[in-house]
Amino acid sequence: MDEKTRKTLKEIFMAGLKAVDPEEAVKRHVSMVDDRLKVGERLYPLDSYERIIVTGFGKGTAPMAKALEDILGDLLTDGWITVKYGHGVPLKKIRVMEAGHPVPDEAGLQATRFILEQLEDCTEKDLVLCAFSGGGSALSPAPRSPLELSEKQETTRLLLECGATIFELNSMRKHLSVCKGGQLARIANPATVVSLFLSDVVGDPLDVIASGPTVPDPSTFSDCLEIVKHYGLSTKLPVRVLKLLKDGVAGLIEETPKPGDSIFEKVQNLVIGSNRAALVASSLKAGELGYKTLILSSFIQGEAREVAQVLSAIGKEAAASGEPISPPACILAGGETTVSIRGAGKGGRNQELALAAAISLQGWPKVALLSAGTDGSDGPTNAAGAFADGNTREEALQKGISPEGHLADNDSYHFFEALGDLLITGPTRTNVMDMICLLIEKNGNNR
Secondary structure (H helix, E strand, O other), X not given: OOHHXXXXXXXHHHHHHHHOOHHHHHXXXXXXXXXXXXXXXXXXEHHHOOEEEEEEEOOOHHHHHHHHHHHXXXXXXXXXXXXXXXXXXXXXXXXXXXXXXXXXXXXXXXXXXXXXXXXXXXXXXXXXXXXXXXXXXXXXXXXXXXXXXXXXXHHHHHHHHOOXXXXXXXXXXXXXXXXXXXXXXXXXXXXXXXXXEEOOOOOOOOOOHHHOOOOOOOOOHHHHHHHHHHOOOOOOOOHHHHHHHHHHHOOOOOOOOOOOOHHHOOEEEEEEEOHHHHHHHHHHHHHHOOOEEEEEEXXXXXXXXXXXXXXXXXXXXXXXXXXXXXXXXXXXXXXXXXXXXXXXXXXXXXXXXXXXXXXXXXXXXXXXXXEEEOOOOOOOOOOOEEEEEOOHHXXXXXXXXXXXXHHHOOOHHHHHHHHOOEEOOOOOOOOOOEXXXXXXXXXXXXX
């Protein structure tokens, strides 16, 4: 890919990223009005509380917590948050703990236990402000007894490898945990709880973002067993995990709190940032750069390589016929795809999508694509995503690199690393899923 196209795609992506900066998102929705804290449209008279506490989990939680420190100043009593390794920022009163993601680790377990112990002491005179963002589920592991962390780790690994959706993954997490699925609100009760969510889930469902620690949980143990059956995991899951789920269905284990539970009467949950907001900002930037723009959807889901085929087809159609938008054009999409791992390579869903698109776009040199994660880390790699266009496959073949071979081995990272087409941003400390940008220049059909 030529440097000009790469620069343009990155500029459009970064504009979207800026729009969902966690610190700024909090300050747009939270402010002080005299001696009251305004959150969304609600006002909280702070002289009614003896303690004001901040807690939360997620990759973007540190800057969210910093914003709350700035807003509350000396009124803030204490706080404790957990973020992904390398995603912390210096805070004055709030303790920042770092842990593993996407697979939970011992550090996350200890941090979660510590936070829950603090919340158990809450009274009706406490105001608990929660900051939740993408990655919050993995960063708040607290297994139900008698499960151990290793059993939850194995369950998470199996679900990720079989391509389970975030909805399915989080339904399981909620029922294997003592924190998720509204259970943090139950622990903090009778305190007043206000939760701010930076959404990393398609459609922004509050009960799924970070597994909804303060949100009523509509999913059940029965739903979890259906997920196990769907992916053929009955003989692969740890024995005690499967037994716990069956005991839950039999009513031997308490369900997560459901809609209508009285513990939620003093809980406010508010989404303060989303994929849609990022796409709108990117669209505005693309317009400034001279492109006609179209936001295709913020609900993109499915197998990454299959989504790549559809998006490539849309790009080629625009280049060939001017439909659904005529060049020069920028088509934007967002969401979160999945990858069924069959090979032994290294990569992430965005890099795999870009690699599949590179194969599909061969011969269409005026069509280019960037697929990247807004958190700056795509799968277990240091890349946010990758660039591809109609020349990418041929450039690889000239270097003796097989695009199809790398795709079959799920080795998109090494493919794009060799071409210099990885996007590396470092930790962004935000997460509103993935963004895909298609650029279609004039005279795109040069086949």
